[in-house]
């Protein structure tokens with residue numbers, strides 16, 4: 001089995017809990033309440049900050065130029081299309097300026113920031129890759145529902161299409177292949193480090209979905 005599939009399999013229960021989460025059901029139905037969506041997006045915007053920083057470390061630690069190009073292109077998408085989605089959604093949902101810039105961080109958000117900081121501080125490409133792969137592959141997993149109709153409100157619909165469009169799908173396919181390639185070239189101890197980062201990330205993804213309803 002490939003390294004990426006092995007890691008996903010090891011975390012199958014938390015992974016599936018995300019794919020089947022109440023938030024996912026509600027967003028496809030267009031029924032996430034404005035309060036929940038506000039909380040989710042305000043916290044997620046802080047997640048994105050650390051995520052872009054981690055992309056920077058992946059660019060720095062990757063072992064070849066073609067990989068740096070992939071990450072740089074993805075970083076460009078996040079900091080343009082996705083960033084303007086957040087801005088428009090904050091306006092539509094009436095999220096105050098302070099909540100956009102400096103919300104009180106919840107435990108899962110702080111956990112993600114620590115995780116991404118730890119992965120970056122490792123300066124280990126495989127560990128950076130493991131965290132990035134969870135974030136993007138898990139989001140493709142829940143958003144990829146071929147044939148499913150999109151909800152009418154852009155706040156819901158665009159959050160889905162940001163995570164299931166062809167460019168995103170091909171980036172996730174590439175990320176998994178990259179993790180497989182690096183995993184195959186790594187010693188068991190390095191693979192175990194990457195696996196531990198992968199697990200922490202999946203656990204936090206589930207907690208992040210859960211906590212916006214608490």
Ligand SMILES: Cc1ncc(CO)c(N)n1
Pocket residue numbers: 044047135136139205208
């Ligand atoms: C918590 C979380 N995980 C993954 C993604 C996808 O980048 C996101 N926006 N937020």
